[in-house]
Amino acid sequence: xxxxxxxxxxxxxxxxxxxxxxSCIPSGTYTVQIRISQKYGRVYWITEVPDRSFILIHSGNWxxxxxxxxxxxxxxxxxxxxxxxxxxxxxxxLCSRPSITTFQNLFQGQSFQLKILDTIAEA
Numbered sequence: 001x002x003x004x005x006x007x008x009x010x011x012x013x014x015x016x017x018x019x020x021x022x023s024c025i026p027s028g029t030y031t032v033q034i035r036i037s038q039k040y041g042r043v044y045w046i047t048e049v050p051d052r053s054f055i056l057i058h059s060g061n062w063x064x065x066x067x068x069x070x071x072x073x074x075x076x077x078x079x080x081x082x083x084x085x086x087x088x089x090x091x092x093x094l095c096s097r098p099s100i101t102t103f104q105n106l107f108q109g110q111s112f113q114l115k116i117l118d119t120i121a122e123a
């Protein structure tokens with residue numbers, strides 16, 4: 001049984017027509033499963049994203065548009081954090097690594113369905 005006591009925030013890049021490495025993923029329902037990443041180790045992987053591959057849920061703080069001079073820790077993946085805030089003048093998720101650890105412990109390697117909804121936000 002999965003506990004309902006976990007709460008975190010997510011952060012993605014803004015919508016850029018689903019372009020690889022610079023856009024969030026399209027809204028929809030996706031299967032998420034464990035994968036071993038060379039960079040992040042054991043992480044959850046969002047599968048079957050149209051025209052995209054290796055979309056992970058991993059730690060990081062920023063998801064900004066680099067071409068606008070912002071920092072990013074993602075090339076299209078989803079970042080998790082315990083809090084939201086401003087870090088070095090930029091919107092961010094905070095306490096990301098502990099959130100990822102709790103998230104992974106909660107799901108214990110089990111696959112699950114993730115529903116992504118349309119949202120509007122500026123990077």
